[in-house]
Amino acid sequence: MNILISSAGRRVSLVRAFQKELKKIYPHGKVYASDANPILSAACHVADGYFKVPYLSEPDYFDVLIEECSARKIDLIVPTIDTELLPLAQNRSLLEGKGITPLVASEKFVGQCRDKREIHRFFESHGVSVAKEYTKQDFQLPMFIKPIDGSRSVDTYLIRDKSELTEYHFENDKLMFLEYLDHDEFDEFTCDLYYGKDHELKCIVPRKRLEVRDGEVYKALTVSNRLVPFLQEKLNKVEGAVGCLTAQFFLNNSNASIYAIEINPRFGGGYPLSYLAGANYPKWIIQEYGENKKIEKAFECWESNLLMIRYDDEILVHGYNG
Incomplete structure (x- = not known):
C-alpha cells in the first residue's frame, strides 16, 4: 500500500505518522507527498518521495495527479487543505476508476x-447550538464577523464598537455577523x-x-x-x-x-x-x-x-x- 499526502506543505508530523504506521503493516509501503512547489515544502523532503502538481485551479490538475499516482502505485490520497476537498469529492469516481481512493467525505457533506x-x-x-447570526440591519455588539467560506482565520473581525465597522463589512455578502462568544x-x-x-x-x-x-x-x-x-x-x-x-x-x-x-x-x-x-x-x-x-x-x-x-x-x- 502506498499513500499520498496531498498539498503537504508543512505537514511533517503527519507524513511521519503515516510512515511509521504504514511500515508496521506494509513494510515496503511508501508515503509520498505532493505540492505545487515541493522543493519549498518541508513535508515533501521528509516523505519517501514527492512530486509537483499544478494548482487546483488549473485544468490539468487531475490529469497530472492521476498520472503521478499511477506511476507510483499510490492507492490512497489523504488531503490536508480545505480547497482540495470538494474537487476530490466531485472527482471520486474518476480517481477510483484508476484504483486511487480519495480519503474525503461525500460531496454533499x-x-x-x-x-x-x-x-x-x-x-x-x-x-447542537450555534452562535446566533444577526442581520446587517439588526445586530448587537460585540460581535464576530467571518466569511461563509473562509479558512485559516482570514477575513475575520471582532467588532466591539460601531466605529470599527466599514462599508466592506456591510457590502460583502459573504461576511456573516455573528453573536460573539467571549x-x-x-x-x-x-x-x-x-x-x-x-x-x-x-x-x-x-x-x-x-x-x-x-x-x-x-x-x-x-x-x-x-x-x-x-x-x-x-x-x-x-x-x-x-x-x-x-x-x-x-x-x-x-x-x-x-x-x-x-x-x-x-x-x-x-x-x-x-x-x-x-x-x-x-x-x-x-x-x-x-x-x-x-x-x-x-x-x-x-x-x-x-x-x-x-x-x-x-x-x-x-x-x-x-
Missing part, C-alpha cells in the same frame, strides 16, 4: 462544511473526530486551544471533558463522513452550554497532538482502506491532559539553486 451557514444548519438539525466566558476546543467507512463515530479527542498562529494551533492540551459523551450522542453517525474530521466547539465555563463553530473534514494542523496521545487515526485508515478491517469504537484510547508546545525546526536542502 463537504459542501455543507465549506459553507458556514450550511454547517450551522447541520449542527442545529443534530441538536473567551473570558468560553474555552475553545478543537476536536479530532474519526469516522469509519460505516460513517459511525469511533473516537473523539478534544484539544484545548492555548495559542494559535495564522489559524494553526501552536500550544494545546488534550482534555477528556463533557464534549466526548455529548458528541457521542449528537454526532454518532453522520452520513458521508469518513476519516479524520476537525471540529471546533466553545464550552461555557460557568454552565453546561456547548456551541459548535465549524467542521473541516480533513486532518487539522494540530492532529499530531491527538496521535501522540494515542488516537492512532493513520493506523485505522491503513487498516480500513488497506486491509478492509472494521474499526471498533475507541473513545478512551488516548491520554488526557497531554500538553503540546510546538516550535520551529529546520529542513536543509543541499544543492538548491532556485
